[in-house]
Amino acid sequence: MRQRDRESYHEFIRMRSGPLYRSACLLTGGDTHLAEDLVQETLGRMYSAWSRRSCIENPVGYAQKVLIRAHLTHRRRRSSGERPMDGLPDHGAEGEDTPLRVTLLAALARLTPEDRAVLVLRFWEDLSVERTAEVMRTTPSAVRSRSGRALTRLRTVLGARDITELTA
Structure with a gap:
């Protein structure tokens, strides 16, 4: 190079x-x-x-x-979703992780990798439906439907929390 x-x-x-x-x-x-x-x-x-x-x-x-x-x-x-750990922490995580952020990360972890990818690309990276479809090698209509289903699953996982609160 x-x-x-x-x-x-x-x-x-x-x-x-x-x-x-x-x-x-x-x-x-x-x-x-x-x-x-x-x-x-x-x-x-x-x-x-x-x-x-x-x-x-x-x-x-x-x-x-x-x-x-x-x-x-x-x-x-x-082959497995388990994560090895050296030990359990004696105290909570340091930093700016608010309970809402921790809740969102836990909810995202319960979605399929494809659903997470769609939500991250669409709402975190702020990509268009077409650009998301290109990145994921799928059609825009598949992105729209997967995104709708993923948001519904996310709402179910989060329970009573309002999803708009998470994106604000």
């Missing part, structure tokens, strides 16, 4: 690794370790394609597509 390409790739990483990580956390239902792995896999694939940037019109969109596909591939090959 040429020096100029390497510098532009490093700049891309500086600008997009945070948003990619946040999207990956939502996709994985809050599993930060898996989210880190997915981002690393995405950035690795981006690195191999970076020197052929002429075939990548929109690097940000390409990275989102790679992230979603890596997540869906991981979920397909995963």
Whole structure:
């Protein structure tokens, strides 16, 4: 890879690794370790394609597509949903996780990977129906119906909470 390409790739990483990580956390239902792995896999694939940037019109969109596909591939090959832990924490998680955010992450974790992907792309990444369909390799009508069903499931999982409260 040429020096100029390497510098532009490093700049891309500086600008997009945070948003990619946040999207990956939502996709994985809050599993930060898996989210880190997915981002690393995405950035690795981006690195191999970076020197052929002429075939990548929109690097940000390409990275989102790679992230979603890596997540869906991981979920397909995963044999178990268990997460190993070294031990139980003595105290609650530090940071800005409000109870509402924790509730939303838990609710997203109970959805199928495809449903999570649609909701993250549509409502977190704020992609259009058409762009979401392109990223997920499906039709816009499939995205609309999956998105409607996923929101219904999310409302059921959340129970009495108002879904509009979560998107505000």
